[in-house]
Amino acid sequence: MKAGLHPDYAETTITCTCGAVYHTRSTRRNIKIGICAACHPFFTGEQKFIDTAGRVEKFSRRYGSVKAARAKKA
Numbered sequence: 001m002k003a004g005l006h007p008d009y010a011e012t013t014i015t016c017t018c019g020a021v022y023h024t025r026s027t028r029r030n031i032k033i034g035i036c037a038a039c040h041p042f043f044t045g046e047q048k049f050i051d052t053a054g055r056v057e058k059f060s061r062r063y064g065s066v067k068a069a070r071a072k073k074a
Contacts, residue, residue, distance in 0.1 A: 012026040018039035038044075 007027045009025045009027060010029060012024055012029055012031060014022040014024060014031045014033060014036075016022075016033050016036035016039065018036065020036050020038040022036070
């Protein structure tokens with residue numbers, strides 16, 4: 001292997017917002033992530049459907065009664 005070609009790997013701590021901490025090696029130090037295997041719904045089995053702003057109801061109120069106009073065949 002050529003000298004100076006490969007990046008330097010160092011011990012790294014990956015910290016999630018849920019509090020989970022992983023120790024690994026990386027070219028970056030102290031990585032902070034927003035979601036990990038300990039809190040992701042796919043791995044925990046908890047599916048959460050959150051419609052905080054009522055977007056589905058707002059869309060159906062705005063566009064639900066409007067029908068698309070089709071061109072009639074002659």
